[in-house]
Amino acid sequence: MATRRLTGSVNDARLQRRYRAEQRFRIYCASAVLLALAIILTFFSNIISQGYTAFWHHEVQVTLDYNERAARIGTFALDEDLRDIASRGATRAIPLQMRNNPELAGTTETTWVPVRGEIDQYLKGGRDLEPELRRQVDALMEQGVIQSGFNTRFFTAGDSKLPELAGILSAAIGSLYVLFVTLLFAFPVGVMSAIYLEEFAPDNRFTQAIEVNINNLAAVPSIIFGLLGLAVFINFFGVPRSSAMAGGLTLGLMTLPIIIISTRAALRAVPDPIRLGAFAMGCSRWQVVRDHVLPVSLPGILTGTIIGLAQAMGETAPLIIVGMIAYIPEAPTGLFESATVLPAQIFTWAGEPEKAYVEKTAAGIIVLLAILLSLNAAAVLLRRKFERRW
Amino acid sequence: MGVGETILLLLGGLIPLGYAAYYLGRRKALVATAEGIRMHSRPQQYGWYSVVSMALPAMGVAIAASLLNLLGVVTPPREIVLLMALVTAAVGLAVGLRVIRPSLRARNILDNLIRWLLLGAALISIITTIAIVLSVIFEAMRFFREVSVWEFVTGTVWSPGDSFLEAAGRGDEVTEGSSSFGSVPLFAGTFMVTAIAMAVALPIGLLSAIFMSEYASPRIRGTAKPLLEILAGIPTVVYGFFAAITVTPVVVDIASFFGLDASYSNILSPGIVMGIMIIPFISSLSDDVINSIPQSLREGAYALGTTRSETIRQVVLPAALPGVISAFLLGVSRALGETMIVVMAAGVRPNLTWNPLEDMTTVTVNIVYSLTGDQAFDSPQTLSAFALGLVLFLVTLALNLVSTILVRRFKQRYD
Numbered sequence: 095m096a097t098r099r100l101t102g103s104v105n106d107a108r109l110q111r112r113y114r115a116e117q118r119f120r121i122y123c124a125s126a127v128l129l130a131l132a133i134i135l136t137f138f139s140n141i142i143s144q145g146y147t148a149f150w151h152h153e154v155q156v157t158l159d160y161n162e163r164a165a166r167i168g169t170f171a172l173d174e175d176l177r178d179i180a181s182r183g184a185t186r187a188i189p190l191q192m193r194n195n196p197e198l199a200g201t202t203e204t205t206w207v208p209v210r211g212e213i214d215q216y217l218k219g220g221r222d223l224e225p226e227l228r229r230q231v232d233a234l235m236e237q238g239v240i241q242s243g244f245n246t247r248f249f250t251a252g253d254s255k256l257p258e259l260a261g262i263l264s265a266a267i268g269s270l271y272v273l274f275v276t277l278l279f280a281f282p283v284g285v286m287s288a289i290y291l292e293e294f295a296p297d298n299r300f301t302q303a304i305e306v307n308i309n310n311l312a313a314v315p316s317i318i319f320g321l322l323g324l325a326v327f328i329n330f331f332g333v334p335r336s337s338a339m340a341g342g343l344t345l346g347l348m349t350l351p352i353i354i355i356s357t358r359a360a361l362r363a364v365p366d367p368i369r370l371g372a373f374a375m376g377c378s379r380w381q382v383v384r385d386h387v388l389p390v391s392l393p394g395i396l397t398g399t400i401i402g403l404a405q406a407m408g409e410t411a412p413l414i415i416v417g418m419i420a421y422i423p424e425a426p427t428g429l430f431e432s433a434t435v436l437p438a439q440i441f442t443w444a445g446e447p448e449k450a451y452v453e454k455t456a457a458g459i460i461v462l463l464a465i466l467l468s469l470n471a472a473a474v475l476l477r478r479k480f481e482r483r484w
Numbered sequence: 485m486g487v488g489e490t491i492l493l494l495l496g497g498l499i500p501l502g503y504a505a506y507y508l509g510r511r512k513a514l515v516a517t518a519e520g521i522r523m524h525s526r527p528q529q530y531g532w533y534s535v536v537s538m539a540l541p542a543m544g545v546a547i548a549a550s551l552l553n554l555l556g557v558v559t560p561p562r563e564i565v566l567l568m569a570l571v572t573a574a575v576g577l578a579v580g581l582r583v584i585r586p587s588l589r590a591r592n593i594l595d596n597l598i599r600w601l602l603l604g605a606a607l608i609s610i611i612t613t614i615a616i617v618l619s620v621i622f623e624a625m626r627f628f629r630e631v632s633v634w635e636f637v638t639g640t641v642w643s644p645g646d647s648f649l650e651a652a653g654r655g656d657e658v659t660e661g662s663s664s665f666g667s668v669p670l671f672a673g674t675f676m677v678t679a680i681a682m683a684v685a686l687p688i689g690l691l692s693a694i695f696m697s698e699y700a701s702p703r704i705r706g707t708a709k710p711l712l713e714i715l716a717g718i719p720t721v722v723y724g725f726f727a728a729i730t731v732t733p734v735v736v737d738i739a740s741f742f743g744l745d746a747s748y749s750n751i752l753s754p755g756i757v758m759g760i761m762i763i764p765f766i767s768s769l770s771d772d773v774i775n776s777i778p779q780s781l782r783e784g785a786y787a788l789g790t791t792r793s794e795t796i797r798q799v800v801l802p803a804a805l806p807g808v809i810s811a812f813l814l815g816v817s818r819a820l821g822e823t824m825i826v827v828m829a830a831g832v833r834p835n836l837t838w839n840p841l842e843d844m845t846t847v848t849v850n851i852v853y854s855l856t857g858d859q860a861f862d863s864p865q866t867l868s869a870f871a872l873g874l875v876l877f878l879v880t881l882a883l884n885l886v887s888t889i890l891v892r893r894f895k896q897r898y899d
Contacts, residue, residue, distance in 0.1 A: 123692070126695060130688055286602045287608065295606070304610060315821020317821060318616060321623075325870075326619055350609060354609065380594070409719070462722070467717070
């Protein structure tokens with residue numbers, strides 16, 4: 095008796111093939127996600143492994159001798175065999191100090207100063223030194239004259255041309271100034287535009303044009319905003335180049351669409367009965383918005399604003415165009431002074447040829463990522479905390 | 485004095501005056517109410533009314549003075565501007581307080597003013613767009629006065645190198661035709677890096693989106709999706725460092741393992757890293773689109789006996805195609821305009837080649853380099869940045885518009 099194989103039975107070769115194809119496809123999809131997650135892991139471990147060493151550094155104990163020669167050239171205050179070990183920047187201010195405090199002359203002072211960048215790198219297991227210098231450093235290390243410690247300077251100093259002295263403080267303060275201007279400009283204008291579009295505007299061609307325009311603006315490459323800032327704020331309005339004002343306004347225009355879009359979403363989430371109830375009590379449209387709609391949508395608006403600011407804080411390209419990659423060793427004290435920001439500082443350090451700057455760059459990145467991730471986490475928490483289901 | 489200064493100074497003076505005006509206006513209304521007169525609006529609305537009637541004329545004076553200053557007609561001394569502003573503020577306040585009477589519809593007037601104020605804010609986005617277009621076009625025109633459009637569009641040699649001599653008044657040192665602005669190699673580099681980026685981002689992004697919306701349990705989806713979105717929040721300068729310090733040496737090593745010669749400023753590694761950056765855009769946009777495909781389509785397919793992957797490939801993906809294409813276009817537009825990764829990891833040598841292991845340069849790299857040099861602002865090299873910016877703006881604008889239209893069509897089909 096001839097048995098006909100039933101199609102669709104588990105033994106059917108074609109069906110088996112289809113099931114295997116199903117398995118394969120599923121594995122492709124899952125491995126795409128795994129690959130992406132592996133990339134994130136690699137990325138973070140790579141940056142951290144390159145940067146964590148910058149958070150400590152080596153210092154050498156020196157006896158500063160305020161003698162006559164040191165009043166002219168600071169290096170002479172150092173013991174002769176330490177001159178190649180202590181940072182070149184450590185003694186730079188001595189002549190000035192001696193001029194300002196004449197009573198220092200003839201006295202000595204024992205203190206710790208950072209060692210040179212290449213020696214610090216050697217002690218952290220980086221590149222080797224010349225044999226003679228290496229022997230000297232090893233000997234000093236054994237005597238305890240060189241010791242390692244937490245690198246507070248990285249957080250309290252500005253940029254420097256000597257890697258062992260460079261820090262992020264001036265860039266961090268510059269970032270604060272820029273974000274302040276961005277917030278001051280983009281938050282009120284963005285929220286007001288969103289209120290107009292969501293609560294007041296009639297639905298006609300004109301408002302649709304504004305809407306399409308805002309969506310497009312959100313996708314314009316950031317470097318174009320840099321060109322705009324250069325042409326309009328700096329060349330036309332005469333805002334000083336590389337000032338926090340120029341950078342902040344440029345980023346403000348860039349952040350505006352993000353704030354508008356998220357504020358509109360927050361306003362749209364407020365159910366109509368709230369508005370209708372307020373209207374029924376005789377409120378005018380503005381009173382409805384101000385006293386009833388805005389208070390309940392505020393957490394959503396703030397979430398969007400934080401996300402927009404985080405994006406602005408990481409932005410570099412438009413700021414380079416408006417000149418914020420100047421060498422700024424001192425923190426700015428005003429909105430119209432030359433300033434630099436954290437991402438621009440990272441960019442500048444990444445371009446330095448000395449090896450010691452690589453760890454500075456990676457450490458700067460760790461700080462920047464920590465700030466950005468905590469801002470984003472704050473936004474998520476804010477949303478969770480105030481999320482309401484109507 | 486500058487515009488900003490004037491406005492800041494006036495705001496500094498106007499805020500305390502505003503408090504006074506609010507107090508006076510509100511008190512007048514309160515006194516009237518106490519006398520038993522029925523006012524049209526609430527007392528604080530009269531307060532705000534008097535603030536506005538004081539501040540608006542004063543602001544007008546300040547803005548007029550700044551405009552005159554800006555246009556270079558006259559530069560009125562600060563004291564006179566301040567005095568005029570104060571006088572108009574006082575007159576405005578006096579008039580405003582006088583007209584407060586029971587029939588004055590302060591609330592309606594304020595509402596109207598606020599509507600105009602909000603409309604003004606909404607217009608800023610339009611003004612920004614117009615400002616972008618005008619400023620970029622204006623500077624690009626100055627460039628095209630010196631370099632022909634035809635040469636810019638079709639020329640294959642980009643060497644702005646010598647033009648700065650001309651700008652520095654040393655034109656005689658420039659040999660004839662030594663600086664040329666043919667943008668083809670720049671666009672070739674840009675499209676190469678974009679193609680590499682999309683070749684990385686599209687498969688990983690799309691397959692991740694399919695996994696998360698079709699296969700993953702809610703718990704896995706709930707952790708994987710935010711993790712993927714971390715990629716979108718990393719600043720591009722960080723990606724640039726990653727590409728230059730970590731990925732490039734690996735690419736060079738792998739190439740030499742296969743006996744190939746890779747440059748240290750090759751275009752492949754910025755392309756790959758840019759692709760990594762774009763993954764979350766593709767995956768979350770495609771995820772949204774796939775999620776909005778009605779379940780009935782899938783169930784219909786299952787009823788016909790198709791497996792899951794067959795349903796996805798033959799039913800869900802074709803239905804989601806417009807949305808996926810739009811996500812793809814948005815990714816392309818991001819890649820075209822991306823700056824820091826290529827500035828830090830790609831080369832500066834314009835090079836027309838098909839080999840991604842050689843160094844090539846891109847449009848955005850050249851925008852950055854022509855604006856960070858020491859040239860005079862009106863040298864052709866500086867102005868060329870605006871011509872490149874103009875093209876970049878137009879191309880990304882077109883891509884964004886097409887993708888918006890596609891999404892809108894798609895939404896209409898399934899809503």
